[in-house]
Amino acid sequence: MARSLSSMLLKGIAGLPATRPSRIVFGSFSHNGMGFSTTVPNDPDTHEDFKPTNKLESSDLSLNDVVEQDVKENPVMIYMKGVPEFPQCGFSSLAVRVLKQYNVPLASRNILEDPELKSAVKTFSHWPTFPQIFIKGEFIGGSDIILNLHQSGELKEKLKDVTASQEKSE
């Protein structure tokens, strides 16, 4: 029962487009468009046998570039199991719950959807587990660390100008 339910959900999630991180905004703040588009799926040097079957890889960006771009362009970026509205692991769920307290735009990617991306993120941060949280390009850590920073007040400090700059642009 539980098994068939989660495999159904998995299928549903796998069907979502993965070319850019989903971004949701908590609270009343409304986001005005995100200038984020991936381009040109054609790579003339790629032999058909070696063509990636993966959605992310089919752009001309390497996965490492994708991650680099994600964390550069999104002040708060989380790589997680599942999606913020429906985390598929308690630790990912905890991290999202913590970040939701701050009313900041939260960009995310579901690493269960994409094993290649998952290993690219691990390599990028030299961190073996998920979720992984980046704030203003800085790798913060996983759910234990984000909870700790929340409790100590450091997270508020880190996110202060994120909230402020977003409000200014409204």
Added chain:
Amino acid sequence: MGSRVVVTRANRIKAKLQSALEATALEIDDVSYQHAGHAAVRASTAEGQTETHFNVKIVSPKFDGQSLLKRHRLVYDALADELHSGLHALSIVANTPQEAEAKAKTQNPIPNK
């Protein structure tokens, strides 16, 4: 599937952290059952791996002067093999002996006089 794991992952984690980080206190809890339903774990369970999630409480002098991020990295480094063989996640509480002592005091305050 089916073959009994004689040395549990919890014991291996314990041994590795003990030797790599010279832990002065170490508590390992297998909490895999709390994560049994989720997708990545179902795949590992199919491969016979059932020990996937652990809570680790560790006190080590090597954490002295290290940020939380660095402390976690030290733990992950010590457990690299486990992480490559089906260990999915750790919840880590990493303290120095001094911090652990201070915490123990606030949790069990000795009454004055």
